[in-house]
Amino acid sequence: MQATDFESRGIVAGAREGFIAFLPVSVGLIPWALVVGMAMTSAGFTPLQAMGMNIIVFAGTAQLGTLPLIIDNAPLWLILATGLALNLRFLIFSAGIAPGFRGIGTGWRWLSGHLLTDGSFAVCYDKMMQVDDPRWRLGYYLITGVWTWLLWQTFTLAGIFAAGIVPKSWSLEFMATIALIVLLVPMAKSRPMLVAAMVGGGSAVLLRGMPLRLGVVTAICLGIAAGFAAEHWQEKKAA
Amino acid sequence: MNYDASLWLIFIVLGLATTLPRASFIVLGNRFSLPPTLQRALRYAPAAALAAIVVPDVLVIGGNVAPVNPKLAAAIAAILVAARWRNPWLPFIVGMGVLLGIKALLPGQG
Numbered sequence: 001m002q003a004t005d006f007e008s009r010g011i012v013a014g015a016r017e018g019f020i021a022f023l024p025v026s027v028g029l030i031p032w033a034l035v036v037g038m039a040m041t042s043a044g045f046t047p048l049q050a051m052g053m054n055i056i057v058f059a060g061t062a063q064l065g066t067l068p069l070i071i072d073n074a075p076l077w078l079i080l081a082t083g084l085a086l087n088l089r090f091l092i093f094s095a096g097i098a099p100g101f102r103g104i105g106t107g108w109r110w111l112s113g114h115l116l117t118d119g120s121f122a123v124c125y126d127k128m129m130q131v132d133d134p135r136w137r138l139g140y141y142l143i144t145g146v147w148t149w150l151l152w153q154t155f156t157l158a159g160i161f162a163a164g165i166v167p168k169s170w171s172l173e174f175m176a177t178i179a180l181i182v183l184l185v186p187m188a189k190s191r192p193m194l195v196a197a198m199v200g201g202g203s204a205v206l207l208r209g210m211p212l213r214l215g216v217v218t219a220i221c222l223g224i225a226a227g228f229a230a231e232h233w234q235e236k237k238a239a
Numbered sequence: 240m241n242y243d244a245s246l247w248l249i250f251i252v253l254g255l256a257t258t259l260p261r262a263s264f265i266v267l268g269n270r271f272s273l274p275p276t277l278q279r280a281l282r283y284a285p286a287a288a289l290a291a292i293v294v295p296d297v298l299v300i301g302g303n304v305a306p307v308n309p310k311l312a313a314a315i316a317a318i319l320v321a322a323r324w325r326n327p328w329l330p331f332i333v334g335m336g337v338l339l340g341i342k343a344l345l346p347g348q349g
Binding site: 028031032035044045049052053056057058059061062063065066068070076079080082083084085086087088089090091092093094095097098101102106109110112113114115116170171174175177178179180181182183184185186187188192193196197198199200201202203204205208216219220221222223224225226227228231 | 241242245246247248249250251252253254256257258260261262263264265266267268272273278279280281282283284285286287288289290291292293294295296297298299302304310313314317318321322327328330331334335338339342
């Protein structure tokens with residue numbers, strides 16, 4: 001069919017360009033995936049459990065961030081609340097990139113949503129807004145999501161098996177803490193973000209005695225409020 | 240450590256807590272949007288949440304604040320390296336090096 005031919009060229013052409021733009025960015029996923037794989041193994045997950053989490057959750061930050069709570073046998077609602085807090089940025093990314101899905105069906109939108117990551121958002125945002133052909137846009141976006149998924153699963157699996165052969169005295173579980181630091185440091189470069197992080201971290205220490213580990217959630221809320229307040233204060237000062 | 244079947248329930252709940260925020264506005268289209276004030280406030284959630292997990296992890300040992308401990312030293316080293324260089328591997332090499340170095344030099348320090 002002629003129409004299908006034309007349509008598939010649109011999606012393939014988009015995918016080709018998307019892949020070229022995304023390939024260099026995607027290399028940064030590799031150490032991250034290795035560390036998440038090692039951290040899950042250090043937490044005591046079997047390879048099946050670790051890959052189960054990796055495929056079902058598919059979110060490095062939320063996986064690493066909730067691991068200490070899972071190890072501590074924290075209540076489910078606290079794990080959920082922490083996971084949500086770590087994923088809230090995706091609400092903003094999703095709202096931002098949503099206009100780029102004009103003319104694309106609901107099924108593709110669900111798949112695209114599931115595959116939305118920081119890297120895909122950053123690389124695809126401009127093209128999703130500018131290009132007219134919805135199939136080209138879908139191809140461009142989806143290739144970044146599918147490639148992220150493949151790299152992520154492959155190198156997490158490598159990390160799971162690498163951790164299995166390393167002796168316990170090497171304290172590999174600390175790699176998870178370093179990974180969270182690596183995520184946090186570039187965020188904290190703006191003053192209000194630094195305030196949010198310091199208030200969140202400081203109050204989590206001070207409130208660690210609260211029952212049911214309510215301290216973590218309270219600390220996150222205080223950190224958000226402090227960052228927001230600092231932003232207002234900074235703007236007032238500038239004005 | 241062994242986990243029971245409830246671990247899979249945790250995975251499913253976390254999976255929903257990931258896919259639903261990601262898919263939210265992409266699936267809803269332009270019918271709904273977040274109030275701008277809320278959008279701005281939510282930008283601080285990841286930094287606050289990461290710090291709320293990392294700081295107690297490196298500062299509290301056995302329930303007490305321990306201002307001198309190998310994990311904190313390693314964390315500070317990793318922060319300095321991550322702030323200074325963009326190489327993604329370096330914070331891991333330096334952080335683990337400091338942690339294992341201190342543990343080797345001072346056995347019994349956690």
